Amino acid sequence: MGSLEGRTVIVTGATGNIGALIARTLLERDAAVIAPSRSRERLDDLRAYLGDQVGQDKLSQLRTVIGDVGDDSSAAALGRRIGDQVGGAANGARGVDAMVASLGDFVAAPSLLGASTAELQRALDGYLLAHHRLARTFLPAIAESGGTYLFLQGPLAFDIYPGLGTDLISIATAAQHMLFRALARETEGNSATVAELVTHAMIRDRTAQPGSPIPADAVGPFAVDLLFGSHANLHGQSIHLTSADQTPRASPNL
Template sequence: MNKLFGKTIVVAGATGGIGEGVTKLLLQHGAKVVALSRNEEKLEQLRAYLSGVDTGNLITLKENLDQDQAGSREVSDRLKEQFGHFDGAIVTIGNWGAANRSLIDVSDELWEQAVQDNLTSHFRTLRTLVPLLKKDGALIHLSGLSADTPYPGAGIIGLTNAAKKSLVLTMAAEQGSIGPRIYELMIGPIRTRERVTRGIARSNWYDPEDLGVFMSELIQGDTEASQKPLHYMVQRGG
């Protein structure tokens, strides 16, 4: 079932644990996937991981979306020249380096780095990708449940997640009926390959491919869920 045949989708953070599984699902549904990463070695590993998928079309690009306004424009121009306007975009980026410490112990330097890695970079990514989408296209941004619920020891992640949630939903409201559609997908722990290998993945966690199935439906835009900007995928049966 090539649900996304003929559609071109860009994935920011494609080499991460979630990104690789989502990319795999999109390819299996027949999409042309433009997989972005700042690390060429990780892109090579992604190509090797997906070498057995014989549907869709994988294009990997070393690209940094975390740029100032002038840099964002340059990246946008390059992508537009090569691919035109995208049918969909998926943003699955972030850095948990500031976890496992109380807020009172967070230094100014760590605070500024966390804001840069987990908020500013997301804003810059959205600023780059949203104008590249077709008016009937869709962008899905992933974030964590700590945006809604306090997680002692991960407060700085929760604060930036809450700000990202506001950022994405505000942008969704601003686009409104003019398009593209913008979604915030709040997720719980995910059964990434790395977690499965380490033996810490639970059976009731979603797989990255499960996220990909749901996101492919949002991109198509023909379901009841696609009419709402905010969604949750916490755990199976939850």
């Protein structure tokens, strides 16, 4: 894939692990990246990391925005702030070519019966409700631009891993997966591509951990290829990145 100069992508979760790797690849390929976060400290850390990785010239294409999608009014405010970043558009994503949706707060619980309702609610807030607010705010305008709205997902949505304390995350991300499927069906036939990337990489501190089937450097290029590659219809598909040679497993959900 050649240069993405002139393309603009919103990457939520860019201050984390997978999101940062995707933002890095986008900058390397000359795209403009808009990275929202509720934490100025985490945005400063992201800027330092990306500056080390891509150099200061390409870092000039990174735009950071303070905001969150903790409730409807916050999501609307974030949309307005991002609109200011892309030329004052009233709709926050107008003029944006693609969006990477990566949200969620890790909530550990030793058992489901021992978990409180508040803990389950927190997991659902981070992985389901926040994604719904994000999609309500940005997906209609992504459709206007004919772009791709890419959900990021992990394998916890598809299986239970006993002993890891991740059952609440499995429940919440499984609900997020169904949200993706419902949104893909609802937007079928319009100009947006709504897809889901399920990465099986084991990433911590933006580095692949021992035993990871996928190196960290493979994640960003694979995701960016989904955003801008010349693929047959990806709408409504979950694409599983499972191996080091970037061979996906795609299963249509519509």
